[in-house]
Amino acid sequence: xTNLSDETLMAYADGELxxxxxxxVKRLLASDPELRVRxxxxxxxxxxxxxxxxxxxxxxxxxxxxxxPGRDWSKVFNLRLKRKRQYLPEFRLAAASAVILAxxxxxxxLMHGSIETDAALPEAARVMDTGDIRSSSCxxxxxxxxxxxxxx
Amino acid sequence: xxxxxxxxxxxxxxxxxxxxxxxRFAYALAGDPEKGDDLVQxxxxxxxxxxxxxxxxxxxxxxxxxxxRNIWLDQKRAAKVRGVLVELDAVPEPKGVDGRDFVEHRLTxxxxxxxxxxxPQEHRExxxxxxxxxxxxxxxxxxxxxxxxxxxxxxxxxxxxxxxxAVEGQDVEGQSDEPVR
Numbered sequence: 204x205t206n207l208s209d210e211t212l213m214a215y216a217d218g219e220l221x222x223x224x225x226x227x228v229k230r231l232l233a234s235d236p237e238l239r240v241r242x243x244x245x246x247x248x249x250x251x252x253x254x255x256x257x258x259x260x261x262x263x264x265x266x267x268x269x270x271x272p273g274r275d276w277s278k279v280f281n282l283r284l285k286r287k288r289q290y291l292p293e294f295r296l297a298a299a300s301a302v303i304l305a306x307x308x309x310x311x312x313l314m315h316g317s318i319e320t321d322a323a324l325p326e327a328a329r330v331m332d333t334g335d336i337r338s339s340s341c342x343x344x345x346x347x348x349x350x351x352x353x354x355x
Numbered sequence: 356x357x358x359x360x361x362x363x364x365x366x367x368x369x370x371x372x373x374x375x376x377x378x379r380f381a382y383a384l385a386g387d388p389e390k391g392d393d394l395v396q397x398x399x400x401x402x403x404x405x406x407x408x409x410x411x412x413x414x415x416x417x418x419x420x421x422x423x424r425n426i427w428l429d430q431k432r433a434a435k436v437r438g439v440l441v442e443l444d445a446v447p448e449p450k451g452v453d454g455r456d457f458v459e460h461r462l463t464x465x466x467x468x469x470x471x472x473x474x475p476q477e478h479r480e481x482x483x484x485x486x487x488x489x490x491x492x493x494x495x496x497x498x499x500x501x502x503x504x505x506x507x508x509x510x511x512x513x514x515x516x517x518x519x520x521a522v523e524g525q526d527v528e529g530q531s532d533e534p535v536r
Contacts (some may be wrong), residue, residue: 209515213507213510214492214507242514247483247521248486248517248518249486250486252487253379253486253488255377255463255464258464259378259464260375260376260379260390264374267396268378268396298497299487344388
């Protein structure tokens with residue numbers, strides 16, 4: 204009795220083995236009737252199963268599949284355009300939100316600058332007197348004083 | 356932009372060319388031609404809406420099999436939540452297939468599908484991919500995101516169970532590989 208695993212025999216039936224291994228199994232099968240019986244299970248449940256579906260896939264496509272995947276391209280495109288139109292209001296809402304957010308950030312930035320200006324004035328005066336920018340920090344934002352902080 | 360449009364058009368055409376295989380795969384998964392076509396329709400709609408997610412170098416058939424398989428799994432999960440729908444009408448055997456000899460056994464499509472329906476989901480999808488669709492073990496592992504060893508061992512169990520039921524007439528139901536939770 205040949206010692207061949209079911210996995211190997213199944214892979215042989217499915218053509219999944221390397222050529223050398225395929226040839227080896229083929230030789231073993233030629234000399235071992237019991238192995239051929241075992242192989243039958245994998246042949247019966249193997250890739251030939253596809254042929255059972257021939258009647259189904261050779262039949263005309265149902266209308267819904269004829270339209271959907273693009274046999275009639277215009278309908279597909281119309282469907283997609285319709286979807287886009289449906290999403291358009293959401294897009295506009297998102298765009299409006301983005302503008303408001305950007306405006307808010309801008310205003311905040313300017314206000315932050317003005318706060319910096321107020322708080323930094325004494326410091327700015329010191330910096331201007333001493334010319335020592337590097338050793339100074341903006342009192343509001345705690346970052347090293349830069350020209351922006353002083354000039355705002 | 357023109358290149359993208361070209362690729363998109365090619366992909367659509369590629370999906371259309373795949374329709375017979377997609378229908379066969381979906382039929383094998385669902386066990387019913389109408390439900391199979393439902394899966395294909397939903398799969399195509401989903402694919403068409405996300406063509407930009409397809410990456411060059413990816414096999415289009417594998418991508419589509421994966422989409423359809425995911426829809427099938429979603430439907431199964433949803434059915435689990437809302438309860439299993441029982442079909443009262445028997446599915447007619449497709450013309451030209453009934454009584455057809457397959458190898459030496461009289462395996463008909465109906466018989467195979469009935470037996471596949473008794474297999475656990477993870478076995479059924481392997482039979483559909485590898486035995487019905489002829490996808491390689493390696494490709495099946497990629498589609499199902501499983502190690503090759505798992506694909507081989509599951510496929511072996513699935514085939515043994517299918518053979519026992521369909522050919523030997525045993526009343527064997529495949530055991531799921533999923534851990535009990």
